[in-house]
Amino acid sequence: MNINQLLDAISLPKRYFSESFVIGVKFKDEIERYFELLDECEETDLNPDDSIKFQQNLMESKTVASDIAQKIIAIFKSYEDSNYKDTQELFDAIMESLKPIFFISFMNGRIDMQVKEKHISTCLRLFGSSNGKHFFRIRAVDERNQAIESNPDELFHIPMAKRAYSSNERFSLAGFPCLYLSTMLPLAWQECNYPKKYYYSEYQYLWDVDQNGKINVDKEVKLLALYSPIELKTWGYTVKYNHFEIWNEVVGRYLKMYPLILACSFINQSGNTPYKQEYIIPQMLMQWVKRNSDVVKGIEYFSCVDMAFDNSKWCANNIVLPAFAPYENGVSRILKEKFTWTRPKFYEIPIISKSKTEADRKFLYEFMEEINQIFHVYHMPDVFVHSLVNMEETASCLLNLMANDRINDMRELLRILELLITSVEYITKLELLTDIENKIAETREGTLSRDAAVSAGRAFRKIYENFIGEDNSVKSIAKKHKDLLWNFYEAQPEWAVLYKSADEIDGFKELLQSNHRIFHLYKSDEGQGTFDLLKSAAQSDSVPMDTFWIKKGKSENWMREHMTEIKTPILIELNNVSIYSDDNVKSQRIVSIGFDKDTLNNLLQNS
Numbered sequence: 001m002n003i004n005q006l007l008d009a010i011s012l013p014k015r016y017f018s019e020s021f022v023i024g025v026k027f028k029d030e031i032e033r034y035f036e037l038l039d040e041c042e043e044t045d046l047n048p049d050d051s052i053k054f055q056q057n058l059m060e061s062k063t064v065a066s067d068i069a070q071k072i073i074a075i076f077k078s079y080e081d082s083n084y085k086d087t088q089e090l091f092d093a094i095m096e097s098l099k100p101i102f103f104i105s106f107m108n109g110r111i112d113m114q115v116k117e118k119h120i121s122t123c124l125r126l127f128g129s130s131n132g133k134h135f136f137r138i139r140a141v142d143e144r145n146q147a148i149e150s151n152p153d154e155l156f157h158i159p160m161a162k163r164a165y166s167s168n169e170r171f172s173l174a175g176f177p178c179l180y181l182s183t184m185l186p187l188a189w190q191e192c193n194y195p196k197k198y199y200y201s202e203y204q205y206l207w208d209v210d211q212n213g214k215i216n217v218d219k220e221v222k223l224l225a226l227y228s229p230i231e232l233k234t235w236g237y238t239v240k241y242n243h244f245e246i247w248n249e250v251v252g253r254y255l256k257m258y259p260l261i262l263a264c265s266f267i268n269q270s271g272n273t274p275y276k277q278e279y280i281i282p283q284m285l286m287q288w289v290k291r292n293s294d295v296v297k298g299i300e301y302f303s304c305v306d307m308a309f310d311n312s313k314w315c316a317n318n319i320v321l322p323a324f325a326p327y328e329n330g331v332s333r334i335l336k337e338k339f340t341w342t343r344p345k346f347y348e349i350p351i352i353s354k355s356k357t358e359a360d361r362k363f364l365y366e367f368m369e370e371i372n373q374i375f376h377v378y379h380m381p382d383v384f385v386h387s388l389v390n391m392e393e394t395a396s397c398l399l400n401l402m403a404n405d406r407i408n409d410m411r412e413l414l415r416i417l418e419l420l421i422t423s424v425e426y427i428t429k430l431e432l433l434t435d436i437e438n439k440i441a442e443t444r445e446g447t448l449s450r451d452a453a454v455s456a457g458r459a460f461r462k463i464y465e466n467f468i469g470e471d472n473s474v475k476s477i478a479k480k481h482k483d484l485l486w487n488f489y490e491a492q493p494e495w496a497v498l499y500k501s502a503d504e505i506d507g508f509k510e511l512l513q514s515n516h517r518i519f520h521l522y523k524s525d526e527g528q529g530t531f532d533l534l535k536s537a538a539q540s541d542s543v544p545m546d547t548f549w550i551k552k553g554k555s556e557n558w559m560r561e562h563m564t565e566i567k568t569p570i571l572i573e574l575n576n577v578s579i580y581s582d583d584n585v586k587s588q589r590i591v592s593i594g595f596d597k598d599t600l601n602n603l604l605q606n607s
Contacts, residue, residue, distance in 0.1 A: 001040045003236075003251060007229035009037050010258065013265040013304040021268040023277035024076035031069045031259055038062050038255070050244050057248050061255035068094055069259040072281065079280055091284045094260065095292075101253040105225040105300050106217075107205040107319075115249045124227055124235045124250070125300075125317055133518075134491065135181035135203035135319065136188040139344070140195035148199050148344050152516045155201040155344045157323045159330030169320075170264070170279055171286045171299055177323040178286070179335055182303075184316035186486040190305045191318065194410035196352055199344035202492045204518045206338055206509075221338060223300040223319065224289065226261050227254065231302065260285075267304050290322050297321060297334075306411075340513040342492045349410060351481040357402040360477050364399040367466055367474060368392050374463065378456040379448075380440055387427055388460075391467045394423045395474050401481075410485060417482045424475045428468050433461060480580065489578035495519040495591070498530065498570040505569055507597050515604040524568060531560050537572045540588040548593060567594040571603070 001009070014030055038061075043054050071090045078086040103124065105111045110123045137155050139148070148154040158166045158177040172178040181203055182188035188200065208219040232254050240247040264285060266278035289296055298321035323332040350356040371392045374380075380388075398420055407413055432439075440460065441453035448456065467474045483489070495517050499505045505521060512519040524530045538545045546552050548566045549559055571591040575581075592603060 001037065002043055002045075003041060004233050006037050006041045007233040010034055010229050010262075012228050012262065012302070013267050014262070015267045015269055017269045021277065023266060023280065024073065024080065026266060027076065027263055028073055030262060031073075034258065034262070035062065035066065035069075038065075046244070050248075053244075054248055054251075057252040058255070061252050064097070064256040065259050068097065068256070072259055072263050075284075076280070087284075091281075091288065095288050098257060098260065099295070101256055102296075103225040103227065103253065103257075104296060105223045106220055107207075107223070109300070111225060112217075113246075113249065115246050118245075120246055122235075122239075122246070122250075124225070125231055125302075126235055133204055135183060135205070136185040136200055137179075137181055137203065137341075138185070138188045138192050138195070138198045138200040140192050140198045141346075142197065144346050145199075149346065152201065152341060152343050153331060155199060155341065156331060157335065160323070160327055161330045168274070168276065168279060168283075170276075170304065171282045171301070171320045172322070173283055173287070176290075179321045179323065179332075181319045181321075182316060183318075185490060186488060187303055187305070187316040187318070189487060191303065194414075196349045196408065196410055197347070199346055200487075200490070201341045201344050202518055203339050203341040206340060206513065221297045221321070222295070223298045224285075224296045226264060226299065226301040228265075228302040229254075229258075264301070265304060286320070286322065290324075293324060297324070340518065341516060342518060343516050345490070345492060347487060347490065349413075350484045351402055351413065352405050352407055354402070354405055360481075361399060361402050363472065363477065364395045364402075364474065367395050367463070368399070370463055370466075371395075374456075374459050378452075378459065380456060380460070381442055383430070384432065384440060384460060387430065387432060388463065390423060390427060391463065391474070394420050394478075395467075398474065398478055414482065414485055417478055417485070420478045421475070421482065424468055424478065432464060436461065484580065489576055489580060491576040492518060493576075494574045496522060496533070496572045496574055498522045498524045498533070498566075498568060498572070500524055500564070500566075500568045508569075508600060511597065511600060511604065517604070524563060524566060524570075530563060533572070534566070534570070537588040537590055540586045541590045543590065547590070569595060571595065571600070 010033075014026070016026060038058065041058060043051060046054060071094050075087050075090045078084070078090065103111050105125075108123075109125050110121055112119065112121050114120075139155055141148070153159070157179040160177065163175050163177055166172070166175060166177045168174045169178070169180070172180075180191070182191060185200060185202075189195070189198070192198065205221075208216040210216065232250070236247050236251070239250075260281070263281035268276070268278055286299065289299060298319060300317060300319050302317050321335060324334050326333050328336070348356075354361075371388050374388065375385075397416070401407070401413065401416065436457040437450075437453045440456050441448040441450075465473070470476060495512065497505060497508060497512075497519065499521065500523070509519075509521065522530065522533070534548050535545060538547060544552075545556065545559060546554055548570060549562070550565055550567055551562075554562075570593050573589040573591050575585055575587055575589070577585055577587040592599060595603075
């Protein structure tokens, strides 16, 4: 068994479905299996020297992991015996042992490591990094709420004055507020149990940078990063052969940390009770973080929710940050200074709203009527009849979903939509339009005339294309509502400010942050990136390219060579436009050219 096979075999999270779930027993079973697999692990495709280094690393990892595992088993026993002093001492000993090999990440997902004499920076979570730009938080509601819409702090952490409302979560204790964020909006939706109506805010981490754009690492938030085995496997595919020493170091660290990560990654599907045994270790880990905030300020971790509905299951992760003192109006000043976040935006799953599905329901009803009309007019071979019946049943099921605004289980709704899309794909594979006139002519009642076969084929072709077409079809409606359930495309607008010198934007950052805008400040230069941004903004907003220059009527080459002569600052709104966006939403909109702080303040107040 090689390392990748091992990582597959120890996948996380671990799900159990028995009501007799006992965390100590399950952990012991899983960890025993882990060590059995470690004994079987070897790498046969490495050169002899690297193979020896790997085996030595493996032996050392087993020794450390065994000690960690025994202490975790002892913790569960001490916890059950209410011996909390021993429990705490054992956990502190674990953390002291692992501290030198922690994966410490920044808000962009990158980790810094020392490998022998070499300092390296890498990102183990290849598909989950938001680069500190996009994080999401949601709050489930029954209806729209003006109090939430008018107060962005409603989607920040629970204020200390209301700490009694903060509940037990995997990495937090009741009464101790934390800020939970996801790197994708769909994951935040899953983590909150798939609500059909909710508010959401998008968060942006604000880096501490100097005038040259260099990040001050010492002042940045650092996180204890917990990775899943599949994330490590994906990261290591090429690193193993191109940078063996780095790969060997990372693998060794992970194998040593695995017992702790395992203890944080159990799910008891039957345990819908206030006491969650599987939260014992992760909550102790968060308490350790709070006591050791000089080391890390939070935890970055993979999700334990059921990802079976989404093929790109490892494309997002979560972050949890405790609400550290000092506080202003009950809110952590540290966290508030490090983030800007948008005003809460209301979202209702469109498929459950009759007002939002009127056109789709009309299309489906008329589609089913056309199928019924074909049955009355034409006799067709069984394969076409069965296909038409399947098309009608698929459309009928989709129509019934839209007509039922009392559906509460969004996971079940996702599952049904997936099945309907699968039904469409099955019919697509039949290739029924190939030589359709000859195929359709042979019915049970005999052979149709050429004219009748052509007429029947034309009628079937129309139905078929309205079923599987990419636009305005049963297929497109099903896929659209699946996408809108996930709410993939609802990132809020970002404001890009281009400037020449720092004095032009003095106070801009604080003003944009206090007005809850996602923003980026770009120093304009003669580089291609700045020119391309201006060009695409002009095209999107349907204005001449020379709008940004003092001199008018110049060629594109002249403008490219005279970037220093643009009028700055320039404010451009960047929108995440998709096929489902309103027609009047532009991907980029020029908000203002050559403005000052007062103008920016007025723009913010009136937008």
